[in-house]
Structure formats: C-alpha cells, structure tokens
Amino acid sequence: MKTTIAEVKNYVGQEVTIGAWLANKRSSGKIAFLQLRDGSGFIQGVVVKAEVSEEVFKLAKSITQESSLYVTGIVREDSRSPFGYELGVTNIELIHEAHDYPITPKEHGTEFLMDHRHLWLRSKKQHANMKIRNEIIRATYEFFNKQGFIKIDPPILTSSAPEGTTELFHTKYFDEDAFLSQSGQLYMEAAAMAFGKVFSFGPTFRAEKSKTRRHLIEFWMIEPEMAFTSHEESLEIQEQYVSYIVQSVLENCALELKTLGRDISKLENVKPPFPRITYDEAIKFLQEQGFENIKWGDDFGAPHETAIANSFDKPVFIVNYPKDIKPFYMQPHPERDDVVLCADLIAPEGYGEIIGGSERIHDYELMKSALEKHNLSLDAYGWYLDLCKYGAVPHSGFGLGLERTVAWITGTEHVRETIPFPRLLNRLWP
DSSP: OBOOGGGGGGGBTSEEEEEEEEEEEEEETTEEEEEEEOSSOEEEEEEEGGGSOHHHHHHHHHOOTTOEEEEEEEEEEOTTSSSSEEEEEEEEEEEEOOOSOSSOSSOOOHHHHHHTHHHHTTSHHHHHHHHHHHHHHHHHHHHHHHTTOEEOOOOSEESOOSSOSTTOOEEEETTEEEEEOSOOHHHHHHHHHHHSEEEEEEEEEOOOOOOSTTOOSEEEEEEEEEETOOHHHHHHHHHHHHHHHHHHHHHHOHHHHHHTTOOTHHHHTOOSOOOEEEHHHHHHHHHHTTOTTOOTTOOOOHHHHHHHHTTOSSOEEEEOOBGGGSOTTBOBOTTOSSBBSEEEEEETTTTEEEEEEEEEOOOHHHHHHHHHHTTOOTTTTHHHHHHHHSSOOOEEEEEEEHHHHHHHHHTOSOGGGGSSOOOBSSSBOO
C-alpha cells in the first residue's frame, strides 16, 4: 500500500510504502534509525539488522542526508514520538543519492540559511512554519466566506498609491509610470461599493531599506473592505478574525507548534474583546515608562509598540492617531479635527503591528481636499474620487500582514523565516 506519512495512522499494523527523503539518521550496532520526511510530515523508520536483508541494512547505514527513497515497512504506534507512529522498515529502494548537502545538522547562521532558502524549507522547523502559514491562509478564506465576503483580486501593477509614492517600486507600463502595489486597498474600496463586503489576499511591496527582524520588502496582505460599516464595527471584525485564525492554528497545528517550541498558553487567551487605548493614552504611558523623547504627533517605533504590548496579555488596539501621520483617506474623528478614526493592532511579545485599519472618507469635498493637501493628482485619483461621487456610503477596512502574523503565532524570531521565497534580500535570486 503506497501512502504518505500524514496518512500512516490509517494503516497501523499494515505494511506500507512511502516516497521520502532522508532528513537525518543515527545507528547503533545492529539497528539504524532513519528520520524520514515526505512533505506531509516526518516519521522515524527503524531498521533492525535481523529483520532485513544484508543489502538493505548496509544501505540503511550508508544512505546520505537528503537522498530520496522508497521505504517499505510496518506502521506501529509509538507514544515516544511526537507524531505518534513509527515505521518498522522491511525494505529500502534508493531513488537518488545526494552528496555534500550544504545544510548539515550543525548550527548555521541566518544569512547562510537564507542564501539556501530553497533547501532550508526542507527542515523540520521551516516545515512547521509553512504548515502554520498555510493553516492561517485556509482559516482566513473560511472566516471571510462564512461572513459573506467576496474575494476580489486587485492589480499588482498600479498607477496610484494609497500610502504615498516614497515607498514604491517604480516601473514603466508601456509609456506610462507604474508601481508595484504597496496595498490593494483603493481597488478593494471600489469593489466594496459593488459587492458590500470584499477581501483580497496578495503580494505587496515596500521600497524601504530595513534590516530589522520585523520588516520585509515583499510580503503578503489580507485586506478586507466593508460598505455601510463604521470604524467600531470594523474593530469587532478584526478581533473576531484574528481570534479565529489563532484558534484554528491551536486546533489544527498542535504538532507544528510543539516542533517550534511555542508556548501555546500565550495564544490560548487570544479571544475577543481586545483591549483598546487611544493614541493620547499611549503617549502618556510611554512618557511615564521613561521614553522621554516621545511627544504627541510622533509615530511609534518598535520599542514603543513593544512597551505597550507588554502591558497586555493579548493583542491591543491603539486608536485615533494624529491625522498628520496617517494616509490621506482616513475619516476625521467627529469630535476632534486633529485625529482620525483608525487603529493599529499590536501583537504581544514584541512582534509589533499586525493590522492597520480605519474608516475611510466618503464625502466628496473632504476627499478632494485631502488629495490636494497631500499633493496627489486629481486626474490620477479621479476614479477613486468617483467612489465619493456615485452612491457614497460610510465604509471601513483594514490590512493584516501575513508574515508578521505568522511570526507572532509561531514565535519565530525573524519574519523572513515566514515567507517561502523572499526574493529581495541582500541580493536578487537568480
């Protein structure tokens, strides 16, 4: 019976064959232990000299790391294994013998591993990271589909920018200027005026030079937009969504979290409602904590967000930022002209902002004035102004950065480890 490692639980006591790679091995006299992987999981194959042919045992002792094999054996339950099963090997067929695999069981630096990302993905911890990333994506689609959202795909090459042009990758689209998308938000707002509730999931690009553990040049964003939705209602959706994906990971990725050594007690408390503090309160708190240089009107950096997050045991919303440090499209606060109806959701444990959102301006004259104030072309944004001209309604939305969210949920130190193939590192991949 040919099967996968993930499915061997269905064949306890039976002989199966799996196609696998050798992740590692150890031997002791008349027994060899093969750590096997096939993409669906990891399992130990036990080769006992007295139970196999001399040729098979010799092969088991000599197989090199990352060689590919067909392994046949009896599936056994094993309480000592994190996976719960092992394979009593009866036969091995070598497919391809690998030599001088560069990522050995010894310690390697992050830069070395990132330069070999195409191979590093095979490791047990990277496998766990990607399985959890996949679960978050699966749960995202499930959550928004259950809530009646429609998935819409905005363009990756755009002519306009929601956050301003200073962080955009410029290119040419035939004879016109174009940019790699930094957000699909403006297009999603147009889609929300057609479908009510929409979301997108796609790559975004920021041309900012940063080597911090929390930043990427290329990352993936989930961006919902909702018509007839206030800022307060949007906050409730955000906390429901984040709680949903965390609970889905806890339920469906227990083995992967254990592989990563994640303290799940820090995730089990992630349930609505989330605490909320105003920007004003955050400034006062930081000043009391010894951040003497922070003043009203400043944006927060990583140390500030970490200090705030460490005061709570679940994600925290910081609401109502000054309008001068936020993008042009945010709805002004109804009772103050110096702040806007927005929020950043800060993850615990120093992982920083995972969501940014706001209520959007829907008044035509106010939007026109905001574009002019930010020196943005009314011609380039004419289509966006149309949303305020034809059936404008109050609407809100937000964007969740997938990689930083994965880093927080998995407890991964560096955000670059959460994206399968980050093309822009210190150099371009071939």
